[in-house]
Amino acid sequence: xxxxxxxxxxxxxxxxxxxxxxVGTMNVDGYKREEVKVTLRKTDAGDYVLTMxxxxxARLMPVKIDFDIPQMKLEGGHxxxxxxxxxxxxxxxxxxxxxNLSGAVSDDKLIFYCKMGxxxxxxxxxxxxxx
Numbered sequence: 001x002x003x004x005x006x007x008x009x010x011x012x013x014x015x016x017x018x019x020x021x022x023v024g025t026m027n028v029d030g031y032k033r034e035e036v037k038v039t040l041r042k043t044d045a046g047d048y049v050l051t052m053x054x055x056x057x058a059r060l061m062p063v064k065i066d067f068d069i070p071q072m073k074l075e076g077g078h079x080x081x082x083x084x085x086x087x088x089x090x091x092x093x094x095x096x097x098x099x100n101l102s103g104a105v106s107d108d109k110l111i112f113y114c115k116m117g118x119x120x121x122x123x124x125x126x127x128x129x130x131x
Contacts, residue, residue: 033055
């Protein structure tokens with residue numbers, strides 16, 4: 001009985017806390033970055049958070065940052081968000097509010113498009129296997 005309970009808890013924890021990782025190409029208003037790592041994970045509230053790691057939004061941007069796009073919806077493989085403020089290191093960036101985010105998620109791909117502030121933004125990537 002204890003073994004079954006432990007197995008159930010481990011499975012439940014894995015399903016609720018697990019994140020899918022994708023690696024692909026990001027494009028911001030014509031500026032392209034290859035090999036961008038992205039995770040998509042479900043929150044306790046039932047929505048999703050997309051995290052992009054070590055990205056730059058322009059060639060002359062002096063640093064790479066990690067940032068989150070919170071409060072995303074995922075229904076039937078369709079990813080969406082509207083009026084969501086991205087966050088980096090706890091700081092909100094209202095100037096880059098996400099509008100009209102639309103995308104698709106499958107077992108092996110993540111694709112989405114949106115406006116980040118007034119700039120067109122897109123990502124297309126393939127699932128990275130956990131190693």
